[in-house]
């Protein structure tokens with residue numbers, strides 16, 4: 169069976185989803201999970217885009233050893249130099265340079281002639297190749313490019329040293345048949361094409377990203393790019409978990425394999441969803457809540473008699489287990505630590521202590537503490553910065569009645585350690601809390617988006633809240649979980665504010681960016 173490399177771009181194109189903003193610790197947590205999932209290459213970010221991204225990419229490249237770490241760069245020497253500083257400590261340093269080749273992009277965005285585009289691409293790839301052992305070049309908007317121009321520029325960038333050529337469907341415009349034919353055309357007409365691996369990168373604007381990716385594989389792509397849960401710019405990217413499972417289930421048709429460890433899919437999907445705030449729709453293929461649920465009588469009857477009547481994927485294949493009750497209020501530190509390890513977390517002693525305290529608090533409120541609850545607690549603890557100045561809620565109270573205006577009172581510790589308390593009202597309880605927090609915080613905060621979901625099932629499931637705010641005009645996202653919706657809402661608000669505080673306190677390293 170032939171092999172297809174999996175190139176994950178959750179941390180770069182996935183992070184380009186509107187409203188998603190991962191901090192360094194969150195990116196590292198996802199990177200470690202992608203390594204466990206068995207991706208061959210992970211695109212950790214765009215190092216020249218910000219100091220924060222530079223540091224996250226550098227830490228990921230310095231930490232991850234099980235796969236190659238790459239970063240994106242424009243066809244600019246400065247972008248390439250910064251990317252080298254971030255990536256040079258990696259196991260297999262690799263750079264991803266892109267430059268658009270479609271008339272629409274060359275004329276209106278780059279304002280370059282096709283000849284200038286060829287020259288810029290060649291110079292950038294040759295420059296990068298002086299530093300990086302592997303250079304991937306992407307013809308941005310390939311699907312709306314002239315095929316003969318693509319043939320010409322690809323031949324030149326291969327001569328300049330590219331080892332992977334990516335043909336992205338940047339705007340999700342193509343169809344499976346057309347995309348396959350494009351790969352065939354490039355293979356048939358670029359004379360030095362055998363020196364490189366061809367890659368596919370599809371967007372989902374017309375809902376065809378996964379089908380287009382599979383078609384590319386059938387027509388010569390040996391690297392497939394995508395994200396977990398299909399998150400990404402606009403309608404998102406091809407969902408890698410769907411491609412990997414399709415290749416596995418339909419081996420009869422495709423006869424290709426990847427290195428992906430399919431039973432890590434569920435954990436990866438949960439982690440990405442929780443940390444990005446991009447909820448997975450219930451009917452999403454492979455990882456949606458309903459993907460293995462059988463509702464109608466005839467289906468249930470069939471599944472009870474023989475699961476394969478209506479189930480082509482087994483839940484176990486992708487790491488979905490029934491929700492077991494695991495720990496309770498009499499459980500101790502050892503069992504908790506063991507469970508954290510089983511759930512895939514490596515916590516240091518202080519994080520473990522913090523998570524254990526949250527767990528104990530929860531056992532006082534909730535009858536059953538499930539794996540989902542523990543996963544939420546452990547993710548929150550693991551991705552919180554230690555020793556950073558922050559706002560911390562000590563206590564809150566909300567008065568609510570059908571005839572009164574809701575009033576919230578909040579006691580807060582400020583970043584300088586001072587305790588402050590205030591009360592304010594709102595149209596609803598959440599607004600009352602947010603108005604009060606706003607009064608207590610030294611910044612101009614505006615709520616842009618609020619999403620509430622439950623962690624796990626049942627009446628006593630944890631509430632999880634994701635918010636989008638602007639803090640002094642800067643967009644910030646935050647999340648919080650608690651058994652109570654109002655408490656989770658307050659945590660999410662403060663989490664977003666604290667993230668902007670953390671960014672302000674980071675030292676700026678002039679040399680790099």
Ligand SMILES: CC(=O)SCCNC(=O)CCNC(=O)[C@H](O)C(C)(C)COP(=O)(O)OP(=O)(O)OC[C@H]1O[C@@H](n2cnc3c(N)ncnc32)[C@H](O)[C@@H]1OP(=O)(O)O
Nearest residue numbers: 184214216217218242243244266267268277278308338401
């Ligand atoms: C298809 C994709 O997904 S591509 C990746 C997209 N991702 C991102 O843009 C996220 C990170 N981006 C950023 O942080 C910023 O856009 C930066 C730091 C890269 C650049 O910021 P700015 O310098 O303010 O430029 P801005 O974003 O407004 O414009 C982009 C510039 O890059 C140029 N450009 C675009 N693509 C390329 C390229 N591949 N190679 C060289 N130049 C390029 C544009 O023509 C424009 O140049 P101009 O200023 O001469 O008109």
Ligand SMILES: CC(C)C(=O)C(=O)O
Nearest residue numbers: 266306308309336338
């Ligand atoms: C940088 C390239 C590969 C990209 O993200 C796209 O074209 O969508």
